[in-house]
Amino acid sequence: MDTKAKKILINTFWTSSGWRDEKITGTKDFEYAKSKGVMFEKITIDHEELGRKLLKVYDKIDKQQVVDFFIASLTSRKLEYRSFLSSFAIARVFKTHKFQSTDYKICKNCGIYNKGKTEYDLNVLNFEKIKWGGVRFSSIEYVLFDLEQIEKITNAKPTKEDYEILEDIKNVIINLPQEERPRQLEKKLSKVFKSNINERENILNILGICGILETEDQKGFYNNFIPYNEREDRPVNKTDWSYPVDWWQGKFGINKEVWNYYFG
Structure with a gap:
């Protein structure tokens, strides 16, 4: 990815203080970033x-x-x-x-x-x-x-270390105590690979959407498309998790069929 174009995009929306109030990109900068496939x-x-x-x-x-x-x-x-x-x-x-x-x-x-x-x-x-x-x-x-x-973008080639990390993630998931939730899982994954909280949250949310981390009643998108009005919110005041992983606990483990479909 072109470094200059990436910087233009990020500066359009973000400052050191957070989201930018006025999201304006200069014409010249926008055209440059657009020419690099970074802005649209x-x-x-x-x-x-x-x-x-x-x-x-x-x-x-x-x-x-x-x-x-x-x-x-x-x-x-x-x-x-x-x-x-x-x-x-x-x-x-x-x-x-x-x-x-x-x-x-x-x-x-x-x-x-x-x-x-x-x-x-x-x-x-x-x-x-x-x-x-x-x-x-x-x-x-x-x-x-x-x-x-x-x-x-060019195809990616996972390394041996990538596959080892994936297997370690799987092992942490299946060995999580039954009543523990995604937050406890996220913290334990911090010891598995270099990442921050947001990265680990996103990986777990993605695995939930795929159907790897789901519950008996709150399913991911594997056998069927889950209608918008059936994606239940867990009844808590605040959550950092998406459907369905927000409902997941260690007792549900992984959906082995879905894991094997994606990761073999």
Whole structure:
């Protein structure tokens, strides 16, 4: 990734104090970052067109390529590689459908806001992807954007150390005490590979979306697409976790079928 373009993108949204109030990029800087595939023009697309486009992009994606990106990120810490896995998992079971509104004008099937043409800022999605490895993992607009980026980058090759870390992650998960939750798991993973809290949280959220970390009642996106209005929030005041991993405990272990599907 072009270093200058990356800096332009990050500076558009972020300061040393956090989010920037006015998100303005100079024309010259924007055109430079756009020429490097780091910043984008806003897109306008409707609900059904977005769904069709997602499936078209998914058809071109190779599962092993996505898996390799995820595994290779464990030592390289290229955070932008990681959410390809959860985006692939969601797209794999996604089906086109008619907009079904809720009281909040959100499609109760996929969570897209608004049936008609909607403008999306791809730059904030890419900023979140590059800085944190993604935030809106289950948002269909992010899933589409994320998968579109795969063809722009060189395939990753996991190392022996990457595979060893993956196996260590698995062992920590399956040996977690039954009543412990994702936070205790995250802390124990800090001893397995170089990472910060946000990185470990994202990895666990991604494994949840894939269906590796799920419960008997709160399933990930493996056998079926989980409708937006069925992704239950755990009844707590505050949580750092996404559905379904927020519900997960050590007693549920891993879904071996899903683990083997992705990691062999």
